Amino acid sequence: MTNDTRAIVEELLGRLAKGEHDRTAELFAEPVDWRLDWPEAGHPAVPWIRPRSSRADVADHFRSLDAHHVPELNATSVERILVDGADAVVLGTIAQTVKESGVAYTSPFALHLTVDDGLVTRYHIYEDSLTVARALGTQKA
Template sequence: MSADTRDVVEELLRRMAKGDHPRTAELFAEPVDWQLAWPAEGHPAVPWIRPRSSRAEVADHFRSLEAHHVPELNGTSVTRILVDGAHAVVLGEIAQTVRAGGTAYTSPFALHLTVEDGLITRYHIYEDSLTVARALGGLQP
């Protein structure tokens, strides 16, 4: 199962990097256990932060991220993928530039995924939400 989990995670990362939102969403189960390390109500400067459970909502999440950032300036990197059975943890650094205003920011991240029957059933991401909100709100991180 670990090899299958790693394969799905690596394919997720490839599709995300290509900006292929519909194909990225195809990797998710319905419903998906979706969580971002933000307050439940999100933040007005960060509209993509909200509950998700369907493939259409997953695709919308990634489209919204892209709409608010300059994809050509994305320097997000993955430093490690740890796999334990159906669970995977992806560690890295988000490096984005906000489309409105051009503010660049970086944040470490950890992504906890669970893969069952070849589909992602859990997507929990942890990042420096204060840095992201400040950058999107027009303040220097």
């Protein structure tokens, strides 16, 4: 199971890096246990933060995320993948540039995934949400 979990996680990360939103969503179970490290109400500057449960929701999340950032300047990196049975933790750094303002930001992240029968059943990401909200809330001068 550990090898299967690692293979699915690596495939997921590869599809995300290529911006393959629909193919990325195919790796998720329905429903998926989805959580982002944000207050329940989200933040008005960060519209992609909302509850998700379906593959269509997953694809929409990543499309919306891309729509608000400059893809060519994405320097998000993965530093480590830890696997224990069906669970995996991905540690890394988000490095994005906001499309509207040109503001760049970085945030460490931890992504907790669970893989069952070849599909991601849990997607919980923890990041510095204050840094992200501040970057997205900055207006052009």
